[in-house]
Amino acid sequence: EVHLLESGGGLVQPGGSLRLSCAASGFTFSSYAMSWVRQAPGKGLEWVSAISGRGDSTYYADSVKGRFTISRDNSKNTLYLQINSLRAEDTAVYYCAKAGGVVVPDRFDPWGQGTLVTVSS
Amino acid sequence: SYVLTQPPSVSVAPGQTARITCGGNNIGSKSVHWYQQKPGQAPVLVVYDDSDRPSGIPDRFSGSNSGNTATLTISRVEAGDEADYYCQVWDSSSDRHVVFGGGTKLTVL
Numbered sequence: 650e651v652h653l654l655e656s657g658g659g660l661v662q663p664g665g666s667l668r669l670s671c672a673a674s675g676f677t678f679s680s681y682a683m684s685w686v687r688q689a690p691g692k693g694l695e696w697v698s699a700i701s702g703r704g705d706s707t708y709y710a711d712s713v714k715g716r717f718t719i720s721r722d723n724s725k726n727t728l729y730l731q732i733n734s735l736r737a738e739d740t741a742v743y744y745c746a747k748a749g750g751v752v753v754p755d756r757f758d759p760w761g762q763g764t765l766v767t768v769s770s
Numbered sequence: 771s772y773v774l775t776q777p778p779s780v781s782v783a784p785g786q787t788a789r790i791t792c793g794g795n796n797i798g799s800k801s802v803h804w805y806q807q808k809p810g811q812a813p814v815l816v817v818y819d820d821s822d823r824p825s826g827i828p829d830r831f832s833g834s835n836s837g838n839t840a841t842l843t844i845s846r847v848e849a850g851d852e853a854d855y856y857c858q859v860w861d862s863s864s865d866r867h868v869v870f871g872g873g874t875k876l877t878v879l
Contacts, residue, residue: 684868686813694805694813694856696868708866711771744812754868755860756803758815758824 651675651759653745658764665735665768671728671745671761679703679723682748684757685730687741697743698730699754706752735768742766772861774871781877788844790874792857795838800859802840804833808853816855817842844876852878
């Protein structure tokens with residue numbers, strides 16, 4: 650069974666940094682692109698970033714480009730999201746999700762349970 | 771950038787058919803995926819590639835896509851179908867972005 654478990658969320662001050670992790674199991678991790686999707690309280694889903702299976706292609710939403718960095722360690726079956734220069738509007742539950750293909754993040758199945766990032770002073 | 775437009779809400783009585791639309795410029799040329807999200811839970815893929823269902827999803831869920839509109843159809847609606855539904859595409863243009871619709875709240879009367 651495919652399982653995704655996010656960690657690393659928490660309360661951080663504006664301008665601060667966090668690194669989110671997503672531990673994957675139950676599938677050949679390097680054979681699939683992975684993605685981060687966030688959801689602000691009471692709002693809809695917002696795609697954040699994605700990375701190809703080998704890690705050689707990355708994609709970012711315009712709202713986070715230059716502040717967020719996605720990466721993966723295929724030897725550890727783990728996906729990461731480094732988030733810097735945090736703003737109040739980055740407050741959200743961050744989900745990791747497995748894509749359907751190896752290169753592009755076409756569709757997402759399954760999703761992790763999410764980790765909450767709260768940006769506040 | 772590519773935009774997907776969904777109605778904020780749809781209401782339907784139990785046993786009836788719910789149709790949730792997702793509008794986008796020439797969306798018929800793209801593969802559309804649909805997710806169901808219940809309160810406090812992560813999203814679940816219910817339809818992919820316009821009309822295919824992942825294993826474990828009831829055949830009451832179906833999808834279609836043509837022209838500028840994709841549609842998720844839920845037949846014989848049950849109380850347990852009440853949830854938020856999101857459409858999603860991969861925009862392979864120069865932006866190379868994932869795009870989600872704004873979401874539709876399905877209310878079972």
